Amino acid sequence: MRDLLRRWSILGRLGELPRPMRLIVLGQLAFNTGFYLVLPFFALHLTRDLGFGGALVGLLLGLRTFSQQGLFFLGGALADRFGTRPVALTGFVVRIAGFLLLALAAGPVLLVAGTVATGFAAALFSPAVEAELARRAGDLERSEGPTRSEAFAMFGVAGEVGIVVGPVIGSLLLTVDFAVTTVAAAGVFVVVLVAFARGMPREPAAHAGEPILAGWGEVLRNRAFLSFTLAYASWLLSYNQLYLALPVELDRVGAAGLLGGLFVVSAVMVVLGQLPLAEFVRRRLGTRALPMGFAVLALAFLVTAALIAVDAPGPVPAVAFVVTLTLGQMTVVPVAQDAVGRLAGERRLGAHFGVLASAGGLAVLGGSSLLGALLDAGGPPALPWAVTAALPLASAIVMGVLVRRVPALAPEPSFERNRS
Template sequence: MANHRKSLVVLLVFTFFMVTGFEMIMPLIIGHYVDDLGFLATKVAFALAVRKFSQQGLAMFGGLLADRRDIRSLISLGMFLRVLGFSALGFTRTFPGLLLSMAFIGFGGVLFEPAYQTAIAFLTTDGNRARYLSLNNTVVGVASTLGPLIGALLLRVDFRGVCLGAAACFLMNLVIAAAWMPRVRGGTRSVPVRRSFSTLAGDGRYLRFVGLMVVFWLAASQIDISFPLRIREIAGTPESVSWMYSVYAAVTALFQYPLVSWLLRRHSPRRIAAAGTGIVGLSLLCVPLVERTGPFLALVALLTLGMLLARPNQQSLALSLADREATGLYVGFNYLGFAVGSGGGALLGGMLFDLSRLWGTPNLPWPLYGVVALAAAAGFAMGREFDGA
């Protein structure tokens, strides 16, 4: 990490502004357009889905660009599109305008996200990557906590002020990218696109890894779907959801970097990822045993511990396993796996929540989520092919 310390510090600052700006506004969009402007919730949800699909669903194409273009230019252009998207969001009061704003935000993500991850892959080594990613995730945790607080303060002015505040964060990142972002390229321009896809399609090890990640996200995505519903049932108040996320953010900020760094001196990223995924599975299995708010928040802390062990090491494996001539494409494919897993997890969580209430069996889904996560943990534990990439 020492050879690229300055560039990696630049990426950490970039991460802080990126996450702060995003979290400042995104949780407020549906409330503004539904409650303040009278939009149908279905319409707003569709617009938000457009953002997610345009970013995650097209990430492989962004990855191809990252393999063939200067990463600094791609990230700068992605930041510019986000500045346009968030600025426009503050002025539009129509559904087409909302769709266009979400499209700009999504396409900006297509350009900068795979390029940003590719930069991390080339500026770190197999020996320090997981440690750096754990530090990066700590910054994400801090920014995820500050973003909504800043958004709430700006909302006292008006919604437009929040949008322009978010746009200012991405404008700051545009300056950072243009002035200080390292000039690296993911792959080799001369490699044909068809050959890159053929390399990925023939890489059984990476396909199996992404398959495990899809399984992982089917279960882990319940932190955003079933857990908020469960704690509202237990606590009987909507504010309890914010308590849950505060615990998640606090545990991540306090323990992410020191704990992962300590474990990496003793174990491989794959083993730590397996252990973390197993803790997530055990946490999900224990949900039916908890009926009070305090113990439930303790269970959230345990699940967070599993996530902070699993995620940076999974990210490190994803970058280490990628073919160096098609790193961006591999990163984009991994994002597609995330979209499939988390999207499927959201649908599964919502459907099983409704069915369990209909059948009068509220605890029925949790063993399923737990078994799914434990299956992913077993896959990582037995996946010695993922070592020494």
């Protein structure tokens, strides 16, 4: 019974990680708690409290996405050059400043400054801590500790808890004032800043003294990694349909009020199922989970399209989409994050993680625009879902080829290793 509980308990698994890795995993919980204190209510604040129109709201939300996801490549390269600790700490300070600016902002200038700061902060600390976790988890795996994919599974579970907790606290604080909510979010990052400053070891950067351009050059010469990055980009585009296509579908069937509940369903699936699934994948599939996971993502869109086409009742297509997409996410993401370290040869992990994330951001920018046009075109409601399925399906094919042909991605199912 004790072993069974350990499989399902993130706290039990965290005890197997060294202190810096535990700090990163718990930090992810705090990152998302602080961020989601504010993000779900930002557009409402802009329209209801400040009276801004949809064009300015869309611009601000777009700026936030671009300044975060689009600039990950820069944050990752800086982490390689100057080290994880200083770059992450700088990101926390910038995020705190951004939230305080949003608390004070009543006009476009401060709103733009605060929005860009909150986004750019994540572009600094996220690739830095992901690269650090990948490096330390790789070392731990080689010493017969938890695998890197399992460490990233814990990282993902912690993030999902934050996604659930943040909006709950934010909704309570919002009854007082939006400024109170943003100051509270800034306070969360002050705690994270202090914890990282005290708990993250001072270590020399892996590529100190080398020019930043050398890191990007190394990434761009890694053809296997670039192919992997292009294929992986459809994951982030698929995931972002929770924010674009899913609300449209729920509104179509008159069930818009279920959106928040479906996000909770997705988060609960990850919290309860991510670690057991990661262990199964480690033992039985290895990197073969990559093409399988992308096939599940494609299936999520195909099943939704089919259910819409046959006029399935009410929110059934939306529920099927969320459940199947989350299953694909849980299968793909931990294995893919482990694969980055393999493909990078354990070098310049910051630059590699940064480029991976920025490519996903570009895919979301372009793909969501095209999908949005399809959603607005007034054609058959199943069509956008069927068309989008082609992207993760293509990724499944590419990932299958890479797993067969790239030595760094050769499957190493853990049933060949005795960890008991």
